[in-house]
Amino acid sequence: MKSTSKPQGRLLYAQSGGVTAVINATAAGVIEAARAKGVAVYAARNGILGALREELIDTGKETKAAIAALRHTPGGAFGSCRYKLKSLEAHRAEYERLIDVFRAHDIRWFLYNGGNDSADTALKISQIGKALGYPIATIGVPKTVDNDLAVTDCCPGFGSVAKYTAVSVAEASLDVESMCESSTKVFVIEVMGRHAGWIAAAAGLAARKAGDPPHVILFPEIAFDEDKFLARVQRTVARVGYCTVVVSEGVKNAAGQFLAEAGTRDAFGHTQLGGAAPVIAQLVKSKLGYKYHWALPDYLQRSARHLASRVDADQAYAVGKAAVEYAQKGMNAVMPVIVRTSDKPYRWKIEPASLEKVANHEKKLPPGYIAKDGYGITAAARRYLGPLIRGEDPPPYGKDGIPDYVRLRNVRVKKKLAKYSIEDK
């Protein structure tokens, strides 16, 4: 049954962790590159969970047009998951099950598309193949809106959320400015980034010149100082009539508590998560008396494919394509990373990096990117962030005015193994 003209074995691709506006562009890069080489691609349904359960999707059943449309479709087309494999020692059976599934379906290359945890999982899988005597090449493929992966200059997914945030801040600020004399004076927008202020910093790109909004950025890296913040807001309102505040969901007070948790409790007494913006807004109202509005775009920011950064979409596709090339070259335990070769003009290339150098390291926002006063970004931050939001890559729209996002057929591969139950999922 096996065609002699095709390389032996199949490639398994899986998406992991929080999805982005461009993770499917990476999937398109993987599948198109593999098809060009005559390699069949299976995708795991819901990330590693599908690999463990032998829930596999045959991407060969999708048309060329459908795969091409992944390039402009947000979300994770095969499903993703939040599930971290335990250590090899703690749960060797899980790794053995993966190898069983790989063997049953002649999977020779495993591409795991995710963030820090996924790089760690990919690294572990890359090690067990040899131990269990099954030849599996494992490639990590970078993805995270958090931009916190080590080694790579930036992470696919980040540029688009950065662009969404900067554009939204610019637009909403024009709105607030128009009305500030007799209406809202302080506008607070909360952005993602529980551990690092990359997205908060990107909001600073909305300002083309000094004094432009956002006027205050609250970074998770800087403990919130109420008095200093209020004084800054008051000065800004006195100077320009209004104040746009960007607050990272990860901002903490001096005691190390998240503002979102320290502040608000709901009617049931639960702390209200994802609510740093209302806490800041209420503080401004109670202490300064200004009328406020606040926004919390939440998933809108990471799924806004309609406003993707062209650079980001291109890089997301390129890492997918490179991952297939590395796999075909017989590489193992590597990740295609983005290397910046020039700031001005912005130039980049893809290179392989050892998964060991990526896994379990976190790239923090450099202190040199935060302005001295703690409320803005520096020229160095602009130099780094600026190129990542450049260029537009709008999806095609239907006649109904809604983008034509693709929904794959996702045809399942027939199972060959006994059912497997995942513990404590």
Added chain:
Amino acid sequence: MKSTSKPQGRLLYAQSGGVTAVINATAAGVIEAARAKGVAVYAARNGILGALREELIDTGKETKAAIAALRHTPGGAFGSCRYKLKSLEAHRAEYERLIDVFRAHDIRWFLYNGGNDSADTALKISQIGKALGYPIATIGVPKTVDNDLAVTDCCPGFGSVAKYTAVSVAEASLDVESMCESSTKVFVIEVMGRHAGWIAAAAGLAARKAGDPPHVILFPEIAFDEDKFLARVQRTVARVGYCTVVVSEGVKNAAGQFLAEAGTRDAFGHTQLGGAAPVIAQLVKSKLGYKYHWALPDYLQRSARHLASRVDADQAYAVGKAAVEYAQKGMNAVMPVIVRTSDKPYRWKIEPASLEKVANHEKKLPPGYIAKDGYGITAAARRYLGPLIRGEDPPPYGKDGIPDYVRLRNVRVKKKLAKYSIEDK
């Protein structure tokens, strides 16, 4: 000093109430049409407040390119305000002051661009001119994201917030769907519309076929029924694995209280406004145990010029242009309204309507637009709403990846009158 080749008198244009993604397109329509006729246009700074204070802007100092760029710039370029003139009887002095300002600057046409209150103000001004012996023609120009103006088929500003909402719901739902097995199962997005569910209804356009998200829309027209809602969410999660809920900020419980106010109080004991989404999300969590996320785009939805509806942007420009034509024809106390002449293909034209028929009436969402179960929209709603979000009209972007929104010079006209203080602003 007066040029004999130009028509006598000037036109005063003012923006009022909440601004939109396309109110400046109306300003462009006004100024370009007036320039074509050789009529000078002043704009009032911050709406009627600027007219009262004699804070006038000479739009003749702006370049042709700057005025053209208004067509793609969100917010209110001359500033807007929330300020309602009192009745003629209660505060005649205020109307007299307006006439004084008009007379001092040879203002013969007054174009007031706003919603319900502004139509009422325009109507009053249209009446006082005659009473005070000053020839002023007053034209109301429609604008409101709330889509609640009478007579006109739709309101400039609404189509773009409708498109933003529908696209955002479609995108975020793809995100949630990808992750629902092991992460968020219920996503709640709160939209504007305190008195009518027009924007909530527009979210329904995200669904191209039955079963598509949004799965539940909570309209302000329907009293919130907790048990029925929770059962619906549970059934939806059982069927498709997740549930997207759109909640209007104006949703009330059976007792007539806004959910946003009935539910959450912050650390200071204040009710938390603009927070129907967290109330719904917490309810789902506490009663059904599902992991949730919620979004509250707030001003982002009405300022998202980057995702404007082409139909909306065109109509916004057209009402501005028509307003100038009506003024030049000597009409008074009218508003250019949008008349739908065909659903399929969608066709519209602009006609004058009496301000008396528009002012102080509110167009409610017809009961026939809400599905029988109270959680979705009908085919009639789709027929009406569908055309309003059609077509894209992206702004030009700079090389930096940010839209090139224009900032006018806003050169002030020299004051001729004594200072005027506005009472109880």
